[in-house]
Amino acid sequence: MSDSTEIVLSDVSLRFRLYQEKNVSLKEKFADLLKGRTAGHSKEFWALQQINLRIAHGERVGIVGHNGAGKSTLLKTICRIYEPTNGSLQVCGKVAPLLEIGAGFNPELSGRENIFLNGAILGFRKSELREIEEEVVEFTQLGDFINAPVKYYSTGMYMKLAFAIATSVHPEILILDELFAGGDAEFIDRAQARMAKFVDSSSILVFVSHQESLVRQLCNRVIWLDHGRVVADGPTSDVLHRYLNK
Ligand SMILES: Nc1ncnc2c1ncn2[C@@H]1O[C@H](COP(=O)(O)OP(=O)(O)OP(=O)(O)O)[C@@H](O)[C@H]1O
Numbered sequence: 660m661s662d663s664t665e666i667v668l669s670d671v672s673l674r675f676r677l678y679q680e681k682n683v684s685l686k687e688k689f690a691d692l693l694k695g696r697t698a699g700h701s702k703e704f705w706a707l708q709q710i711n712l713r714i715a716h717g718e719r720v721g722i723v724g725h726n727g728a729g730k731s732t733l734l735k736t737i738c739r740i741y742e743p744t745n746g747s748l749q750v751c752g753k754v755a756p757l758l759e760i761g762a763g764f765n766p767e768l769s770g771r772e773n774i775f776l777n778g779a780i781l782g783f784r785k786s787e788l789r790e791i792e793e794e795v796v797e798f799t800q801l802g803d804f805i806n807a808p809v810k811y812y813s814t815g816m817y818m819k820l821a822f823a824i825a826t827s828v829h830p831e832i833l834i835l836d837e838l839f840a841g842g843d844a845e846f847i848d849r850a851q852a853r854m855a856k857f858v859d860s861s862s863i864l865v866f867v868s869h870q871e872s873l874v875r876q877l878c879n880r881v882i883w884l885d886h887g888r889v890v891a892d893g894p895t896s897d898v899l900h901r902y903l904n905k
Pocket residue numbers: 675676677706724725726727728729730731732733
């Protein structure tokens with residue numbers, strides 16, 4: 660694992676266009692046409708605004724903020740699912756995103772087959788995946804369900820499999836969104852222990868959560884987002900203290 664693993668965002672802003680359903684009269688349509696405006700009304704919305712961040716090797720970063728603050732959008736931008744509208748992004752290191760349960764899974768394939776599919780999407784070779792296959796199966800504790808199509812899995816079962824894959828292939832950068840939502844208490848305990856091991860291998864972790872205790876436990880740095888802007892960035896206890904007493 661290289662020491663140069665890092666994520667750098669320079670002045671990153673991201674704009675969404677919200678298309679609005681609106682009943683437009685024939686007269687308005689005609690006026691739009693004459694003025695050269697296209698049909699359909701859109702409103703611009705800046706989900707991220709001038710974000711400057713450097714996340715270095717060994718950092719475990721928690722992202723906190725109100726609903727709609729831009730946390731998931733920030734993760735998706737780091738994973739290159741969204742292209743910044745302005746600014747630039749540099750990511751050095753292999754990224755394993757664990758963003759939406761079931762993303763990168765084929766519902767018709769079994770859990771075991773999805774280890775290979777999901778692993779390949781994460782950029783790992785078949786031989787590397789064969790080495791981790793049994794360990795992943797064991798961690799999920801899915802029993803015979805591992806050979807059943809994942810379309811029959813519950814949310815919690817999906818999550819066990821997705822989490823086990825993402826944390827067994829030893830990515831340099833692990834990106835997690837609300838990781839433990841839907842998991843049972845026993846799984847959460849085992850997942851946290853596994854996570855601590857992953858974090859000890861000194862990669863980068865970027866973790867979005869509304870669960871203060873998890874952020875406190877896993878992260879050594881916290882970024883507080885508010886309406887798409889960074890309002891605080893620093894040691895976990897300092898930023899959480901400010902965030903919780905806002
Ligand atoms: N694809 C999209 N198109 C348009 N708007 C979007 C899109 N994705 C997110 N948004 C909007 O961008 C804003 C930020 O959303 P985001 O999901 O990043 O928030 P969040 O901080 O993760 O919220 P939560 O804590 O509720 O998960 C919200 O207002 C959301 O409605």
